[in-house]
Amino acid sequence: MRFAVLLVDREFIESLKSAGYKNLGAEDLVRVRDHGVDGEYIADMKDLGYAPSNLDELVESRDHGVDPSYIRSLKEAGYENLSLPELRRARDHGVTRGFIQRVKARGYGNPSLDEVIRLRDRGLE
16 A cells, blocks of 8 residues: 555656666665655766665665755855765755855855855854
């Protein structure tokens, strides 16, 4: 019954298989679907260079609000090649492209991600 409620159907399972995540058990399928990780999300993340072998990394990233548009926005702000844990940390601390642009406009140059997070935590608007 839970499969039907969460739309865990053959199409969903096939989208995960084609993304490289095979042999997932029922619990894994329900958990992944419940957290909003589907074939499209996985494909978009792979296109951006994020294809962890452990599906839990993508589930955790999705839970923290790390999606392709967020990754692209940080890349546009000059922060490329961040790891998924770094992206989750930045998102958790409210770091956005707009905030990074404001930091740079205030003369901070090209601060590291840690510096940007510290400024955000200290209340810089």
